[in-house]
Amino acid sequence: SNMVKVAVVGGEGIGPEVTAQSRRVLDWFAAKRNVPMTLREAQYGLIPYLATGKVLPEDTAEAMDEADAILWGATGGPETTEVPAAARKAGSLLGLRSKYDLYANLRPIMASPALSASAPLKAEVLDGVDFVIIRELTSGIYFGEPRGIETLPDGQRRGFNTEQYTTNQIRRVARSAFELARTRRNKVCSVDKANVLETSVVWREEVIRLHKEEFSDVELTHLYVDNAAMQIVREPRQFDVMVTGNIFGDILSDCAAMASGSLGMLPSASLGPVDRFGRRKALYEPVHGSAPDIAGKGIANPLGSILSVAMLLRLTLNRPEDADLLEQAVQAALASGARTADIAEAGAKRLSTVQMGDAVLSAL
């Protein structure tokens, strides 16, 4: 059938709360805009662990295996301590990224004019910020071997990890960056630490090679990661597409998140390879985590998750008009003053998670 399969996995902490609002949005697009998709909800984390002994039970694994797109909430927080580390690891988010080979993690960074009052950066620095960080998500130091903890002859302990990239791993994520840039302002900035790390030397050489071979129409620049962290805060408008490795992308995207105004607002997409049917497995999730401090209170910001639905509409469903519609509805809700606690100015009215969902739906 032509139906796109979406697995909806709220997970832990505020994950289920925010995902419930995204679910309403998905239902709206299925009903009102005839978006051809089937939704399947599945559980992840402590609750299924208590019932089945697995954080990722069979049923959830199956739903995710067969899905074209996974809408993921969040995982982590104090709940993790109630699950033995081995059981936790067996179904971890890192494991899922690896299982589905979700190598290209896209994190759009957009300044919302409506939020500039609550952002730490000045409005004149934020104004017009619109870039995407592409973080390599299935290699680098997160997965490199050997890794471990050993005891040295003198009784000391030593922890060690391996940072590593092969040319194919670099090439495919760099390709995603160049292709995305061509649909935007045609600029790629590659970030590494090639003045110190051999891994980065190979990274930079391979990015340059691919650029020369296939993307010489795209403007390519390079920054060292320390300088990139600075530039993201100093003048974020200079960037269009930034591409970098796993750990650098982890740090820089959180740094950029703050630059943009609020972590609670930011969506992400993690894309796998294109298969022989032209399909590309994808996992969509807000950039924020499980936020245990506010979980269960019904006050979390669902916009990071809802904007992840917009990415799903655009990238998996190939429905750019619907994606635009949803993004505009979010902006309209913000423009009308809708604010959850994380983005509210002092003294302003704070909506609940559900009320923010209402605000987006009524703007649709």
Add this chain to the structure above:
Amino acid sequence: SNMVKVAVVGGEGIGPEVTAQSRRVLDWFAAKRNVPMTLREAQYGLIPYLATGKVLPEDTAEAMDEADAILWGATGGPETTEVPAAARKAGSLLGLRSKYDLYANLRPIMASPALSASAPLKAEVLDGVDFVIIRELTSGIYFGEPRGIETLPDGQRRGFNTEQYTTNQIRRVARSAFELARTRRNKVCSVDKANVLETSVVWREEVIRLHKEEFSDVELTHLYVDNAAMQIVREPRQFDVMVTGNIFGDILSDCAAMASGSLGMLPSASLGPVDRFGRRKALYEPVHGSAPDIAGKGIANPLGSILSVAMLLRLTLNRPEDADLLEQAVQAALASGARTADIAEAGAKRLSTVQMGDAVLSAL
């Protein structure tokens, strides 16, 4: 003798220009405040390479070897391409950090009220920011073995590096952090990625162990590095002393530099172990680099280097009143409107490097 030996090495790019102003400041303290020191100037980089075949000639190595404190300018930039990589590497800054075992890199982050107009962060976020990042500088992925670039059986290339820390390496830099915190607001935040890296697991365990054994009076918190990058931008006032590994410290301190207003203003100190005579080798340098784009123009900001002299007065010479005097002179110069180009508001008068040196000297 009681004379403290200071080697003054301007280096490359804007290094010699800014260091010349620090030299004037050092001379002032020797003459007017009877600070007991002998200064020895030495060359580093392209110029000695052309004369001797070495970026770090014998004479400079000797001056640095015998010095208690090294005042370093900068290295790097396009000049490096005129020197063969091997010759460059033989005298590199990384090599010097390692040779003198300068494991504790202190980077104070202070917001200058006078500069808030030119800072990207809002004044209300910057106001009162005053913390120190201690970056481990002689281990981690910068120095870990094995490292290299190999060709795989399928013809691909692979770059690899080793991140690693031993408990002794962690303990000594954590000790520096706890000791410094006791002289300040008594708070240490340790930054790692213990949810992913074994190296960070050992890091965190050892910091906790040392804290329990010897520093339980100090408040200790932990942040993951991605969250730390965000918090530095979101609410930098929350930090007092932050301690972290080599690569994380590299990234976070540049991120924090921007948060503080200007890279050109920031000093640093890199400290070695205390020897049996109670002496501790130290290298002082501005956080900024060689800035090839403005080298030779006489417009670089010398305050990062001059404030490094204040750190030298405080830490090597144990002259806190003189350090305060110099820091106050810098603030007075700024308050009177003295601005180099990097910190000037649009339309404001821009001082040359020498004029900024004059402004500090006349405020002394």
